[in-house]
Amino acid sequence: MSESESSSTEQAQLGVLRDNIDALDLQIAELINQRAGLAQQVAQVKHQFAQPGEEVVYYRPEREAQVLRRIMEQNKGPLHDEELARLFRELMSACLALEKPTSVAYLGPEGTFTEQAALKHFGHSAMTRSMPAIGDVFREVEAGVVQYGVVPVENSTEGVVNHTLDNFMTSGLKICGEVELRIHQNLLISDVTKLDGITRIYSHSQSLAQCRQWLDTHYPLAERVAVNSNAEAARRIKGEWHSAAIAGELAAQQYGLTMLSEKIEDQPDNSTRFLIIGAEAVPASGDDKTSIMVAMKNEPGALHSLLQPFEEFGVDLTRVETRPSKTGVWSYVFFIDFTGHVEQESVKQALAKVHGCASDLKILGSYPKAVL
C-alpha cells in the first residue's frame, strides 16, 4: 500500500470511529441530563417532606458513597474502577449543585493539599473557600457561613495534626466523611531562581519533615524555613532568586512555578487523611467508620479498660491517639477510630461499656469509609 493510500485508509477508519464517538456522546449527554433531572426531583421531594422551619439537607454522604461503590463493583472496564468513580464523583457534584450548591471551607491558602482533598471529596461544582487556620475552618462551619469544612488529620509519615484533634475538644461539629490523598512533594523554583544559588527552602514543617532525607542528600547546607502552608512557601519564592519551595503540583500551577524535582518525599506511599466536618450526623452507608473522643483518669489499667470493650464486642480499632486534656493537669484524652457505625448493635454495646469507665465520652461522628 502506498503512503497516500495508507493515510486515506487511516482517515477513513478514524472517521467511522469518531462518528461512533459523536453519536455516543450525544446519548451520554442526554442520559446525564436525565440523571440531573432525577436529582432535581429528589430535591423537590426532600423539600416537600421537610418540617416547617427545618433546614433541608441535600448533600447525602452515605448515598454518594453507595453510588460510587456500586459503580466500582459493577465496572467491566476498560476504564479502571477509580477512574470511572472519579467521573461519577463529578457527575454527582454537578447534580447536587442543581439541587443546592455545597459550600465548603478548607485550610488554605489556595493550592494546598487540603484544597485538593476538598475537590476530591466534593467535586469541582462545590463552592470552596480557603481559611487561614484550622480553627477558622471549624468556626465558619459552626457559624453556618458554610455547610462543611475540610481539615487534615494525619499523615502517614509525620503522624497526627494536633490542631485538628484539639479543635474537636471544644467543637460540637460532627465528622461526616474522610478523604485520603497520596501526597507527592516537589521542589519548586520560580523564573528568577538561580539553580546553583539555592540557599533557602520554604515549606510547611510537615512537608519539610516528609522530605528530610532528600534534603539532607541534595541540599544539605540550605536553610529550611517552616511557613504556614506549602502554598505560602510557593508564594514566597516568587521574588527570591536564592530560594526554592517544597509543595504540591496544584501550588506549582497556581503560582506559575516550575517543578525542578518531582516526588521528593522520603516515603513513596506518603499519604494524608483529611476529615469532613459538618453540623449533621450521617446515617449508615454499609461500610463506615466511627471516631470518638474519650477522657480517662490517669490511673493504672485505664488504657486496658478503655480498649477491652472493643475486643469483647468484635469492633476493629483503626487508630488510637492520645492528647493531654486541656482541663485536668493529669488527665488524658484518647481519640479512637474504629470500623462500624454507631447505629450498629456491636458498636452500641462496646460504647456503653466504654462510657462506664470513662470520665467523658464524645462521639465525633460515624461516616462512610473513604471510597476514592
Ligand SMILES: O=C(O)C(=O)C[C@]1(C(=O)O)C=C[C@@H](O)C=C1
Ligand atoms: O440521593 C439523593 O439524596 C440525591 O440528592 C441525589 C445525589 C446524586 O446525584 O445521586 C446527589 C446529591 C447527594 O449528595 C446524593 C446523591
